Amino acid sequence: MDSLSLFCTGALLAGGLYWFVCVLGPAEQKGKRAVDLSGGSISAEKVRDNYKQYWSFFRRPKEIETAEKVPDFVDTFYNLVTDIYEWGWGQSFHFSPSIPGKSHRDATRLHEEMAVDLIDVKPGDRILDVGCGVGGPMRAIAAHSQAKVVGITINDYQVNRARMHNKKAGLDSLCEVVCGNFLEMPFQDNSFDGAYSIEATCHAPKLEDVYAEVFRVLKPGSLYVSYEWVTTEKYRADNPEHVEVIQGIERGDALPGLRSYSDIAEAAKKVGFEVVKEKDLAKPPSLPWWTRLKMGRIAYWRNHVLVIVLAAIGIAPKGTVDVHDMLFKTADYLTRGGDSGIFSPMHMILLRKPKEAPSKS
Numbered sequence: 001m002d003s004l005s006l007f008c009t010g011a012l013l014a015g016g017l018y019w020f021v022c023v024l025g026p027a028e029q030k031g032k033r034a035v036d037l038s039g040g041s042i043s044a045e046k047v048r049d050n051y052k053q054y055w056s057f058f059r060r061p062k063e064i065e066t067a068e069k070v071p072d073f074v075d076t077f078y079n080l081v082t083d084i085y086e087w088g089w090g091q092s093f094h095f096s097p098s099i100p101g102k103s104h105r106d107a108t109r110l111h112e113e114m115a116v117d118l119i120d121v122k123p124g125d126r127i128l129d130v131g132c133g134v135g136g137p138m139r140a141i142a143a144h145s146q147a148k149v150v151g152i153t154i155n156d157y158q159v160n161r162a163r164m165h166n167k168k169a170g171l172d173s174l175c176e177v178v179c180g181n182f183l184e185m186p187f188q189d190n191s192f193d194g195a196y197s198i199e200a201t202c203h204a205p206k207l208e209d210v211y212a213e214v215f216r217v218l219k220p221g222s223l224y225v226s227y228e229w230v231t232t233e234k235y236r237a238d239n240p241e242h243v244e245v246i247q248g249i250e251r252g253d254a255l256p257g258l259r260s261y262s263d264i265a266e267a268a269k270k271v272g273f274e275v276v277k278e279k280d281l282a283k284p285p286s287l288p289w290w291t292r293l294k295m296g297r298i299a300y301w302r303n304h305v306l307v308i309v310l311a312a313i314g315i316a317p318k319g320t321v322d323v324h325d326m327l328f329k330t331a332d333y334l335t336r337g338g339d340s341g342i343f344s345p346m347h348m349i350l351l352r353k354p355k356e357a358p359s360k361s
């Protein structure tokens with residue numbers, strides 16, 4: 001081969017690799033590229049060990065049923081998945097019903113804005129985002145309502161990502177991010193004008209515990225809305241296929257155990273909330289939330305090849321391949337949960353902290 005054809009072949013290969021990694025790599029919402037994948041706050045060499053440690057929690061299920069072990073378990077999970085989520089999904093770590101003629105991005109934003117519209121917020125109010133991720137919902141909600149949003153997440157890597165995105169979006173005067181456990185929040189009693197949680201409280205071993213904390217920090221008379229992950233009335237515990245799907249969802253999403261839709265209002269009433277409204281937002285006329293997952297299947301294959309190549313050449317941590325493989329399988333369980341109607345990630349409950357404490361008689 002003469003030097004010109006050698007040069008052309010090399011240039012073509014390099015261009016192809018650049019296109020595969022940097023152009024195909026990024027998510028719909030730019031922010032993370034495949035070459036930036038990391039293990040969050042975990043150093044690259046420890047990603048694989050932490051992935052094994054994550055799985056070991058499921059061999060000792062009693063440990064994830066106790067509140068003390070959960071922060072570790074959930075924190076490890078989000079160190080492993082946060083970059084992959086941002087890369088392949090965007091900055092909002094939740095689902096939303098599909099809307100004809102609207103992009104995923106717009107459908108996501110509308111689902112987030114609905115939450116803040118439900119809690120009746122005024123510009124300047126101080127509201128709480130319980131389990132805020134990297135802050136996709138927080139930014140949409142602050143921009144829409146002009147309220148001051150304080151988000152809490154257990155994962156310090158997410159805190160840094162969220163603060164960076166808030167600054168970049170010019171929303172850091174409205175959005176604050178705190179690292180902490182939503183089961184023991186570092187906030188004063190009666191200090192928020194409203195609160196919301198989007199697909200986050202499913203990580204609490206006991207829903208009452210996180211609801212009690214939200215109740216404590218809310219001002220009397222104010223509202224809290226939560227989008228809960230639940231099994232629906234179609235779920236049958238004696239159907240092995242249902243059990244396999246729900247167990248697959250729990251293991252791939254760091255859940256100490258999915259709750260039934262019928263347990264949500266009970267938990268809220270137990271800690272003193274009044275139930276204003278309860279509705280599964282996944283039910284028709286809403287269009288399926290899981291079509292986005294299904295449509296992405298080809299991209300997940302491409303992503304998998306990319307992750308294998310990047311890990312092999314030492315750009316991505318080795319364990320990223322295992323984590324990606326776990327998410328790949330989880331996407332299938334979630335899709336089956338949606339298709340069969342046994343699972344919903346958007347059982348909405350709207351709650352009010354009563355104006356006056358109930359009299360003790």
Ligand SMILES: C=C(CC[C@@H](C)[C@H]1CC[C@H]2C3=CC[C@H]4[C@H](C)[C@@H](O)CC[C@]4(C)[C@H]3CC[C@]12C)C(C)C
Nearest residue numbers: 084085088089093094199253300303327328330331
């Ligand atoms: C609320 C939670 C997270 C919900 C979703 C945001 C995520 C659940 C499953 C995730 C994904 C599955 C497949 C990945 C794919 C293989 C990869 O190539 C790109 C990223 C995925 C699409 C990833 C994105 C986020 C999810 C959809 C839980 C944790 C309570």
Ligand SMILES: C[S@@+](CC[C@H](N)C(=O)[O-])C[C@H]1O[C@@H](n2cnc3c(N)ncnc32)[C@H](O)[C@@H]1O
Nearest residue numbers: 092093094131132133153154181182198200203
């Ligand atoms: C699936 S993500 C959803 C994030 C965000 N609500 C969104 O929709 O983008 C769940 C979030 O809950 C947080 N979380 C889970 N358990 C927590 C705990 N005990 N204390 C604080 N945050 C927690 C995770 O760190 C993560 O940020």
